[in-house]
Amino acid sequence: MSEQFRPNIVAFLCNWCTYAGADLAGTSRVQYPANVKIIRVMCSGRVNPLYVVNALQQGADGVIISGCHPGDCHYMEGNFYARRRLKLLKELLEFTGVDPRRFTMSWVSASEGHKWKEVVEKAVEDVRAAGPFDQFQRRQIGW
């Protein structure tokens, strides 16, 4: 059964590093699981923690957030803020009983197409182990 479960993962990628890294993985023909839906944001510091909550509410089984390595941010310090903020979000989600494996954060630079592949493979494996996440899904309101 778990073999058939195909996780639905939303990835918020920084425009300058990880998005370019994922692009490199594509142009280099690196094979990685097709379970991630990539959303490009201008910086990992742009990721409002409510994006993550909203993604989980709208049916994502896991979330990846990835940006530049510390010190490499295009906006100098955006990823430092993201690091603090998302650490707290991770703790909060864990405290409320969301499996910590559903939340992945990584630093992937524009030249690390292979690292991106590893991150995705690990995330897919983790989320697959954690199973589908439908307890939190937004209920459709019928009038």
Add this chain to the structure above:
Amino acid sequence: MDLDKLRKTAAEIVSRDDVKYLIGWRRGTFGYRVSPHFVRDAAGADELIFSPLCISNLANYLTLVEKLPVPRGQEPDTRKVALMVKGCDSRAVAQLLAEKGIKREEVVVVGLPCPGMIDRKLLAEKYPETEQAAEIRWRGEDFVLVDGEEETVIPRAEVLAEKCRLCRHPNPVLSDVTVGEPVEPWAAAEDSGVAEIMAKNAEERWAYWEEQFSKCIRCYSCKNACPLCYCEDCILDRLDPIWVNRSVNFSENTAFHLARAFHLAGRCIECGECERVCPAGIPLGKLNRMLAQTVREEYEFEPGLDPEAEPFQASYKPDDPEEFIL
């Protein structure tokens, strides 16, 4: 607590030309209740009290004032607001100052060292018969209930509010005038409820919070009572984009509570107002305390102690923990 001295000090403060009014506590109209009291002249100061029932955090009123545009030809009212604060309330003021939510020259802080407050619900449960007339005072470590001639000593452990058991700053961290002697901080209790939940596994935690959040009726009392929830345009009220639907169901309630707790991460000063006012009895304090504990232990930061400090989420250190990042 010397009430005469408190009232005299308050009367002096409100008589000043540069003070608009003073916010304090007075006896409520029913039972053990205490209500906020806005003192506008020296005569009003006679009603002020400071008893173990003055648990509410009045710092909320600083940001609740509606700032109307000044009519042409009139000068804006730049008079100060005087505020009576306990230890926890003073941290709310300090945090508001740190975030530049208020200006230092707008407030006069009257600090009151606080020996610990009573949880009114516990008190009314255990001593319901005296609810109408009784007065509560501190006596040494314990509380004493005075009903006419009769005095009943209530052991501290029996009725002490949860936030006071966990209190680490009973003395005001900032004040212009202090009334009363500083109290000796007591050893904060260890059982903040966080470790107990973290000991469960993820499914049990989810089940616990599912039960709690399902009780929420979305009255937004927690948000309104919080001295630090003062954004004029709250993301949870916004209709475009709509972040959290208004419908009352488990999914939306959870999103609401996650967002509310997150917006107080590194800012919450643990005054316990959200939990106290919750009509559904959701242990919101546990969420806040968990985040406060993380911030304290992993980042060595405590909000509301230094009015000059950089707000936690608006600052960073190059060596912040990142062991969770791949």
